[in-house]
Amino acid sequence: MDRQDGFRELDRQECLRLLSLVPIGRIVYTHDALPAVLPVNFSLDRDHSVVLRTSAVSRMAHAVDGAVVAFEADWFDEAAHTGWSVIVTGRATVVTDPTEQERLRAVGLRSWMAMTEEAFIRIPSELVSGRMLRGHWHGGDERGTPPLAGVV
Incomplete structure (x- = not known):
């Protein structure tokens, strides 16, 4: 659905x-009890789950197992003021089945970090939402107002 502010809601398949x-x-x-956000490399599995490969002894791996988490990925073109953002929400689990670990x-x-013990974390795509931005080429709003100093 196109909105007048330049955003368009994305459907599940497009996300x-x-x-x-x-x-x-x-x-x-x-x-x-505090929010934590970590950048991670990931892959989408055949069932559309987000899969991460990380250290089995990491704080994140222990904190997310069985917990509802959000996963966000995005892409932006600063020059064109366009981009998109997608959020997947689901109950994360550490994959413990050896056959499934081998398949993954x-x-x-691949993790970008060296590790001795690895863990795969699966986030099922229970809730998926996203939006696309089609910004204004002049960098301000629709009235031509310039952006704030130092803000792109």
Whole structure:
């Protein structure tokens, strides 16, 4: 649905398609009753779950297992003032089945960190939402008002 502010709501299929185009996102979870956000590389699995590969001893891996988390990925073109953002919300789980771990390992998702013990975290795409921005070429609003100093 197009809105007058330049944003367009994206449907589930379009959100999942866009997620498949970028390698980095952010996981949002709760750690010690406080919000935590970490950039992570990820992959979409065949069931459209977001899959992360991380250290089995990381604070994040322990904090998210069984918890509802959000995952966000985006892409922006600063020069054109366009872009998109997609959010997946679901109950994260650490994958414990050895056969499933081996299948995910074969998919090719690699952590950017060296680790001795790995863990795969799955976030099912229970709720998926997104929006696309078609910004104004002149960098201000529709009245031609310039952006704030230092803000792109």
